[in-house]
Each structure stands twice: as C-alpha cells, then as structure tokens.
Amino acid sequence: xxxxxxxxxxxxxxxxxxxxxxxxxxxxxxxxxxxxxxxxxxxxxxxxxxxxxxxxxxxxxxxxxxxxxxxxxxxxxxxxxxxxxxxxxxxxxxxxxxxxxxxxxxxxxxxxxxxxxxxxxxxxxxxxxxxxxxxxxxxxxxxxxxxxxxxxxxxxxxxxxxxxxxxxxxxxxxxxxxxxxxxxxxxxxxxxxxxxxxxxxxxxxxxxxxxxxxxxxxxxxxxxxxxxxxxxxxxxxxxxxxxxxxxxxxxx
Amino acid sequence: xxxxxxxxxxxxxxxxxxxxxxxxxxxxxxxxxxxxxxxxxxxxxxxxxxxxxxxxxxxxxxxxxxxxxxxxxxxxxxxxxxxxxxxxxxxxxxxxxxxxxxxxxxxxxxxxxxxxxxxxxxxxxxxxxxxxxxxxxxxxxxxxxxxxxxxxxxxxxxxxxxxxxxxxxxxxxxxxxxxxxxxxxxxxxxxxxxxxxxxxxxxxxxxxxxxxxxxxxxxxxxxxxxxxxxxxxxxxxxxxxxxxxxxxxxxxxxxxxxxxxxxxxxxxxxxxxxxxxxxxxxxxxxxxxxxxxxxxxxxxxxxxxxxxxxxxxxxxxxxxxxxxxxxxxxxxxxxxxxxxxxxxxxxxxxxxxxx
Amino acid sequence: xxxxxxxxxxxxxxxxxxxxxxxxxxxxxxxxxxxxxxxxxxxxxxxxxxxxxxxxxxxxxxxxxxxxxxxxxxxxxxxxxxxxxxxxxxxxxxxxxxxxxxxxxxxxxxxxxxxxxxxxxxxxxxxxxxxxxxxxxxxxxxxxxxxxxxxxxxxxxxxxxxxxxxxxxxxxxxxxxxxxxxxxxxxxxxxxxxxxxxxxxxxxxxxxxxxxxxxxxxxxxxxxxxxxxxxxxxxxxxxxxxxxxxxxxxxxxxxxxxxxxxxxxxxxxxxxxxxxxxxxxxxxxxxxxxxxxx
Numbered sequence: 001x002x003x004x005x006x007x008x009x010x011x012x013x014x015x016x017x018x019x020x021x022x023x024x025x026x027x028x029x030x031x032x033x034x035x036x037x038x039x040x041x042x043x044x045x046x047x048x049x050x051x052x053x054x055x056x057x058x059x060x061x062x063x064x065x066x067x068x069x070x071x072x073x074x075x076x077x078x079x080x081x082x083x084x085x086x087x088x089x090x091x092x093x094x095x096x097x098x099x100x101x102x103x104x105x106x107x108x109x110x111x112x113x114x115x116x117x118x119x120x121x122x123x124x125x126x127x128x129x130x131x132x133x134x135x136x137x138x139x140x141x142x143x144x145x146x147x148x149x150x151x152x153x154x155x156x157x158x159x160x161x162x163x164x165x166x167x168x169x170x171x172x173x174x175x176x177x178x179x180x181x182x183x184x185x186x187x188x189x190x191x192x193x194x195x196x197x198x199x200x201x202x203x204x205x206x207x208x209x210x211x212x213x214x215x216x217x218x219x220x221x222x223x224x225x226x227x228x229x230x231x232x233x234x235x236x237x238x239x240x241x242x243x244x245x246x247x248x249x250x251x252x
Numbered sequence: 253x254x255x256x257x258x259x260x261x262x263x264x265x266x267x268x269x270x271x272x273x274x275x276x277x278x279x280x281x282x283x284x285x286x287x288x289x290x291x292x293x294x295x296x297x298x299x300x301x302x303x304x305x306x307x308x309x310x311x312x313x314x315x316x317x318x319x320x321x322x323x324x325x326x327x328x329x330x331x332x333x334x335x336x337x338x339x340x341x342x343x344x345x346x347x348x349x350x351x352x353x354x355x356x357x358x359x360x361x362x363x364x365x366x367x368x369x370x371x372x373x374x375x376x377x378x379x380x381x382x383x384x385x386x387x388x389x390x391x392x393x394x395x396x397x398x399x400x401x402x403x404x405x406x407x408x409x410x411x412x413x414x415x416x417x418x419x420x421x422x423x424x425x426x427x428x429x430x431x432x433x434x435x436x437x438x439x440x441x442x443x444x445x446x447x448x449x450x451x452x453x454x455x456x457x458x459x460x461x462x463x464x465x466x467x468x469x470x471x472x473x474x475x476x477x478x479x480x481x482x483x484x485x486x487x488x489x490x491x492x493x494x495x496x497x498x499x500x501x502x503x504x505x506x507x508x509x510x511x512x513x514x515x516x517x518x519x520x521x522x523x524x525x526x527x528x529x530x531x532x533x534x535x536x537x538x539x540x541x542x543x544x545x546x547x548x549x550x551x552x553x554x555x556x557x558x559x560x561x562x563x564x565x566x567x568x569x570x571x572x573x574x575x576x577x578x579x580x581x582x583x584x585x586x587x588x589x590x591x592x593x594x595x596x597x598x599x600x601x602x603x604x605x606x607x
Numbered sequence: 608x609x610x611x612x613x614x615x616x617x618x619x620x621x622x623x624x625x626x627x628x629x630x631x632x633x634x635x636x637x638x639x640x641x642x643x644x645x646x647x648x649x650x651x652x653x654x655x656x657x658x659x660x661x662x663x664x665x666x667x668x669x670x671x672x673x674x675x676x677x678x679x680x681x682x683x684x685x686x687x688x689x690x691x692x693x694x695x696x697x698x699x700x701x702x703x704x705x706x707x708x709x710x711x712x713x714x715x716x717x718x719x720x721x722x723x724x725x726x727x728x729x730x731x732x733x734x735x736x737x738x739x740x741x742x743x744x745x746x747x748x749x750x751x752x753x754x755x756x757x758x759x760x761x762x763x764x765x766x767x768x769x770x771x772x773x774x775x776x777x778x779x780x781x782x783x784x785x786x787x788x789x790x791x792x793x794x795x796x797x798x799x800x801x802x803x804x805x806x807x808x809x810x811x812x813x814x815x816x817x818x819x820x821x822x823x824x825x826x827x828x829x830x831x832x833x834x835x836x837x838x839x840x841x842x843x844x845x846x847x848x849x850x851x852x853x854x855x856x857x858x859x860x861x862x863x864x865x866x867x868x869x870x871x872x873x874x875x876x877x878x879x880x881x882x883x884x885x886x887x888x889x890x891x892x893x894x895x896x897x898x899x900x901x
Binding site for chain 2: 700
C-alpha cells in the first residue's frame with residue numbers, strides 16, 4: 001500500500017479552479033517531485049495536504065487514514081511535516097529552540113512542572129536538548145545551536161527548517177522549493193542533504209522544485225502539474241522527456 | 253558541557269533579575285531608616301510594586317505572546333475589586349491578616365485570570381490591532397460596570413443593585429460594601445512594601461520560568477510565526493489563551509496589592525481606565541518589548557520621574573511627555589539606531605552599561 | 608416623538624464621531640498607525656476657536672478657519688517631528704507610544720495655557736432651531752449644522768480620494784509604500800497631506816462637538832477620540848465609508864443606550880456592541896478580511 005494516496009482532489013477559490021481531479025500515489029521511502037510552471041497549483045496541493053485549505057472534494061489517505069478535514073496540527077501529529085517556500089522560522093528563537101519547538105509533542109511535561117521546575121522538567125529538557133543537538137549535528141548546524149535563527153545565512157535557514165520539520169517525527173516530509181534562492185554549490189549540497197535525510201531517517205519525501213538539475217538529480221518519480229491538473233506522472237527520466245511536459249514548460 | 257553552559261546562562265540571567273529586585277529593596281529599606289525618603293515617595297512604594305507586576309505581566313502578552321493589549325488595567329480592576337470585596341467581608345471572619353491576604357491574592361488572581369479566559373477565547377481569534385481594541389473595550393466595560401455596582405450585606409445575606417445604595421433594601425444592621433461610584437471603603441490595608449516586593453519576586457519566578465519552558469517556547473514560536481507553529485503541531489489557541497490568562501491573573505495580583513493599600517477603592521479613568529493600561533504599556537515598550545528586566549526599570553523610572561520633577565510643578569507632566577517622546581525616538585528610530593551604532597565604538601563601555 | 612428626537616441627537620453626535628473617525632481611518636490606512644493624539648487635536652481646535660472669539664474678538668467664521676489652519680499645521684508638525692522618524696521602526700508599537708506621548712504633550716500644553724478648569728464654550732452656530740409637528744419636535748441649529756457638515760465632508764473626501772491625483776497617491780501609498788515610491792509618488796509628502804487633512808477635520812469636529820456639548824477642558828478630546836477610534840473600527844478601519852457608517856452607528860447606540868437603558872452604562876453598551884460586531888465581522892462592517900498567504 002502506498003504511504004500517501006490522493007484521489008480526485010479539487011479546490012476552487014471564487015471562480016478559479018486551483019486544483020482539479022488531482023491524484024497522487026507515493027510509495028514509502030520514495031523521493032517524489034511535484035513540478036510545473038508558476039501558478040500551476042503546486043503550493044496549493046501542499047496546503048491541501050497539510051490542512052491549511054480544506055478541499056472541495058477528494059480524499060487524502062496517509063497510511064490508509066483519511067486526513068481530509070483535519071486541522072493542520074492534527075495532520076502534523078498524524079505524520080506530515082513541511083517546509084515553506086518563503087522560509088518561516090521562529091526568528092527570535094535560537095537555532096536549538098527552533099528544533100525543540102519541533103519536538104513539542106514528543107517530549108511532554110506540563111506548564112506547572114515547567115514553572116515550578118519539578119524533576120520532570122529537568123529530565124525532559126535534557127532529553128530534548130540531546131535529541132535536538134543530535135538532529136542539528138546531522139545537518140551540520142550544531143555549531144550554531146545558540147545563534148538566533150534570524151542571524152543564520154540563507155542556506156542554513158533552509159536546512160534548519162528541514163531539521164525542525166524532521167523533529168516532529170513525520171512519515172512524510174513536504175519540501176516547498178527547498179533550493180529557491182540558493183547558488184549552484186548550495187543546491188548541490190542540499191541535494192546531498194535531501195538524499196541523506198531519506199536514507200538516514202528512512203523518510204518519504206515530496207518536494208516542489210523549479211531547479212531541473214535538482215529534480216532530475218534526486219527525484220525518482222515525478223508528477224507534472226499544469227493549470228491545477230496532473231499533466232503527466234511516472235519515472236523521472238520518462239516524465240522529463242515527455243513532449244507534453246516540454247510543451248507546458250517551454251510553450252509551443 | 254555546552255548544554256550545561258546554556259542552562260546556566262538563562263538561570264544566571266534570571267538570578268541577576270531577582271538580585272536586582274532584592275538589592276533595590278534593600279537600598280530603599282536602608283534609605284528609609286536613614287530618613288532619606290520623603291513620606292511622599294514612601295507612599296508611592298506600594299503602588300510601584302503593583303505597577304512593576306503589571307508591567308512584567310503585560311510584557312508576557314506584548315513581548316512574549318506578541319499581541320497588543322490595551323485593557324490590562326481592566327484585569328487589574330477585577331483583581332482589585334474582587335479581593336477588596338473578599339477582604340472586607342472576611343475582615344472579622346479571618347482575623348489573621350496574612351492568611352486573609354493570601355486568600356485575597358488567590359481570589360483576585362483567579363477572578364482576573366477567569367476574565368482573561370473569557371475575553372481571550374473570542375478576542376484572540378482577532379488579529380493585531382483588533383485584539384488591542386477589544387481589550388480596550390473590555391477595560392472600559394469593567395470600569396463602567398464597577399461604577400454602577402452596589403452590594404450590601406445584612407443579617408439576611410447579600411443584596412445587589414445597579415441603581416443606588418438605598419435600593420439595596422438593607423436591614424438596619426446591614427452595611428454597604430460596594431457603593432457604586434464611591435467604591436469600597438475600609439479595605440484592610442494589608443499591602444506593605446515588603447509584601448509587594450515578595451510578590452514581584454513571585455511574579456518574576458512564574459514569568460521567567462514559563463518563558464524558559466516547553467510552553468514558553470510554544471508561545472514564542474506562535475509569536476514569531478503562527479503558520480509554522482501550527483505546521484509543527486503546536487496548539488495555537490491553547491498557548492495563546494494560556495499566555496493571555498496568566499498575564500491577566502498576574503495583573504489581578506497587581507490589583508490586589510493596589511486595592512489593599514487604599515482607604516477607598518474607586519474605579520476612575522485615572523486608576524483603572526484606559527489611561528492606566530496605556531501607562532503600563534509605556535513601561536513595557538520603553539523598557540524593551542520582551543525584556544522583563546527592562547519593564548521593571550522603566551516602571552521604576554517613569555513612576556518616580558514625575559515625583560522627582562515635582563519642584564517644577566506645572567511643567568512636570570509637560571517635561572514627562574517630552575522625555576517620553578524623546579526616549580522613544582532615540583530608542584526606536586532607525587536613524588537614531590544607526591547613529592548610535594556608528595558611535596558605539598566610542599561609547600561601547602557606556603552602552604554595555606545601558607544594556 | 609422622543610424616539611425621533613433621540614435619533615436626531617444620535618445622528619448628530621454620530622456625525623461628530625464620523626468626522627473624527629475619518630481622520631483616524633485615513634491615517635491608519637496610510638501610515639498603519641493608531642494616532643492616539645488625534646483626540647487631543649480636537650481639543651486644541653476648540654480652544655483656538657474659543658480664544659479667537661473671546662480673546663481676539665474675531666467673528667465665528669474667521670475663528671473656525673483660523674482653527675482649521677492651526678490644526679492643519681499642528682498635524683503636519685506632529686507627523687514630521689514625532690512620527691516620521693519611526694515610520695520604519697522595528698516595532699509598530701514604538702510609534703503608538705510616541706503618539707501617546709504627543710497626546711500627553713498636547714493636554715499639558717493646553718493645561719498650561721488655558722488652565723485646568725472646564726470652561727463653557729459659546730456655540731459658533733447661528734442657524735436657528737427648527738420646530739416641527741407643532742412644537743413636539745425641535746431640532747437644534749447645532750444638530751443641523753453638524754449633520755450637514757458631516758455629509759458635505761464625507762462627499763468631498765470621497766471625491767478627493769477617487770478623483771484627484773493626490774487622492775490616488777494616498778490610495779497607492781496605503782496599498783504599498785515601496786511600490787508607490789517606485790512609481791514616483793512622494794510618499795512622505797502624501798503621508799503629511801493625510802495628517803494635514805485628518806487634523807483639519809479634527810478642528811471642525813472640535814468646534815461642532817463643543818457647540819453641541821458646550822464644555823471644554825484639556826481632556827475634552829480624549830474620550831471622543833477613543834470613541835471615534837472605536838467607530839473607525841466598527842466600520843472597518845482604513846475604509847472611509849466605514850468610518851462614516853461606524854460613526855453614525857456609534858452615536859445612535861450611545862444616545863439610545865443613555866435614553867432607554869442607563870445613562871451610566873452608555874459607554875459599556877457602546878464597547879459591548881463593538882465586541883459583538885468584531886466577533887461576527889472580525890474586520891469591521893466594511894473592512895476587508897485579508898488572509899495571510901501560505
């Protein structure tokens with residue numbers, strides 16, 4: 001059974017049909033790419049998957065469980081985490097605290113235990129610190145653990161966002177244009193990081209990307225979205241050579 | 253090793269804050285016994301404690317939660333009146349002042365916190381300035397309601413009215429406890445400077461420990477980016493409400509201190525209206541948004557400033573206003589910040605002291 | 608008959624609120640700031656008129672014009688000295704607190720010049736009262752002038768915003784400062800113009816308010832200022848027709864609340880209705896609810 005199964009997904013904004021009859025099947029452990037021209041509805045698909053928007057119709061099955069109608073926080077608890085096109089970090093928090101915020105639902109102690117510094121506070125904070133530092137060292141961010149997130153260079157901010165998403169221990173990781181604004185070297189490093197995340201955490205990853213080098217370099221399967229509909233899907237190399245796809249990107 | 257250092261850093265910073273408060277307390281005690289503090293200033297000490305607690309608690313809403321509240325005095329008002337009502341009713345029942353005061357504190361904080369929840373549930377759905385307006389409206393409503401409330405007690409029990417004290421229909425043995433615009437007279441004067449300082453320390457303990465805990469992190473995450481906080485599974489409504497109601501409850505504590513220092517407690521625009529809310533907000537912004545220590549210092553300086561300027565009589569509030577504007581421009585204007593940074597090499601030492 | 612009389616009183620008071628709220632809403636729309644000193648400009652405007660008439664012996668019409676000019680200049684000065692340096696400050700709270708400082712300043716300047724005592728303000732309106740229905744209903748000259756002024760101002764302002772180049776510049780700046788600048792719009796000048804218009808309106812509102820409710824002290828402007836701010840929020844802050852509707856609505860609610868429920872509770876009723884409206888329409892009656900894009 002596929003980890004993520006999307007059937008007949010659709011949503012309209014006013015008169016605009018943003019996503020129509022969209023379907024998607026992602027096997028566990030797959031590195032899946034969602035590509036398409038600007039305005040094709042890719043981020044809208046992400047927003048539907050994470051409960052930011054509620055679809056007009058269709059179902060979304062994560063591990064066989066329908067998550068349509070659930071709130072964003074519920075969906076995160078069910079197992080989908082994401083990053084954002086325009087980076088959304090907790091800027092005034094330290095790098096480590098950003099990750100610890102991601103661990104919020106996995107290491108619990110009550111507010112009163114926190115205020116009165118009861119033993120459970122020290123125990124859980126210690127565990128969180130260790131877990132956060134472990135994750136940060138995977139992404140080579142452990143040196144900056146005490147830096148404010150806002151003061152990180154751009155490339156590292158993208159990495160931190162991925163780290164924070166992983167901290168919520170998801171089954172499926174959604175990356176929205178992870179290479180946006182990066183130079184070729186940073187992109188290359190990012191490709192390695194993404195592949196590394198998949199292998200180390202045995203993660204299933206769905207990503208939106210414009211950088212064709214990155215897409216052809218790491219994605220195993222692709223879906224091309226055009227005007228809110230799936231134009232073509234399949235193995236990455238086949239899709240990228242499909243004449244319909246080339247037409248959608250380059251025009252007639 | 254690194255981690256230990258980090259924990260020590262926040263603990264150390266918290267300890268310094270407590271130490272500053274204790275040192276200031278000791279200094280005032282020494283000066284008082286040396287007779288160096290005028291009776292006028294002495295009269296200001298207890299209200300000052302209340303103001304500091306209000307400023308610290310408002311900073312929890314404004315600085316940590318990142319929402320603007322213009323009705324903080326409303327929560328203070330709730331705390332003041334419920335606790336004064338309680339203390340006056342139980343003055344004979346609980347003769348031990350300390351015990352009575354402790355209950356008064358709990359009741360004042362609980363009532364104000366409850367109002368915080370009631371206001372927060374609908375209001376926290378609103379964004380930015382709209383939340384500010386609803387809190388402002390709440391503060392004005394509370395003030396208004398208190399002014400038309402008459403409660404009396406006689407051998408048959410409590411009597412309520414919203415008209416006047418006569419329509420309470422009290423028996424000859426009865427007494428009016430809450431007398432509308434005349435407020436509550438004869439609340440036991442249980443608040444002392446020492447008690448005030450202890451409560452400041454308790455407030456600091458609660459706020460600082462909350463900030464550096466799992467819940468505090470969630471609250472600040474919501475402040476920095478609500479959408480991202482939701483995406484990692486943080487319950488935005490719950491933590492917003494938590495921060496807001498804790499802030500309100502602590503404002504209630506400020507109200508309890510304030511009320512138990514007055515012979516007559518009345519709700520006037522000056523003490524519980526929007527002017528008070530604004531004054532506390534000024535403490536918070538001038539002291540640095542999110543900077544708890546700054547709130548304390550700003551509350552002290554701005555409360556004492558008009559008194560120190562008293563010699564200038566009519567001009568003092570004018571000077572206060574000018575100083576306020578000048579300080580805001582100096583602290584926040586991008587040009588002034590740039591100028592300061594350019595000269596910071598020269599004044600580095602001086603600047604560190606300020607920080 | 609008393610119902611209609613209350614209604615007219617309410618619309619008249621509401622017209623004053625609407626004129627003040629227009630100033631609030633224009634400034635908010637363009638500078639995204641709550642100008643808490645706006646109410647105090649009203650008070651200054653009223654004092655200028657009073658001083659010009661009883662001190663310098665000027666005719667009422669000239670005094671009102673003088674007051675408008677004074678407040679207009681005051682508005683520009685406040686904006687350029689106290690607000691403009693903070694336009695791009697890190698926190699929007701900075702300029703809010705500065706506005707509070709300006710409010711204290713104006714109150715205390717008035718206190719020094721005119722004293723703390725409440726003085727009685729002689730109405731500048733010479734329009735006679737109208738008696739209808741065989742004397743059962745009397746409409747004061749002040750009410751007539753206030754309502755007519757409000758309608759005229761409302762129409763003039765709408766035309767100005769939609770038809771003139773400066774008006775278009777205002778809309779452009781309120782939409783996007785950076786883009787407006789790139790299109791060659793003088794952003795600072797446009798903001799100053801907005802403050803000038805808002806303050807001139809405040810002067811008019813001050814005269815009308817004090818003509819209907821003839822008492823004046825340095826704190827006269829504070830409460831109407833807050834209420835007008837509430838009115839602007841009622842209607843949807845940033846929206847000019849919203850400020851008009853909000854102002855009228857608020858005036859009517861206040862007078863009806865005073866007349867039919869309880870005169871001490873009138874303010875609580877006004878604020879209570881505000882809360883209810885915001886819960887149903889979180890951006891006010893005519894406001895746009897903008898969702899953050901993810």
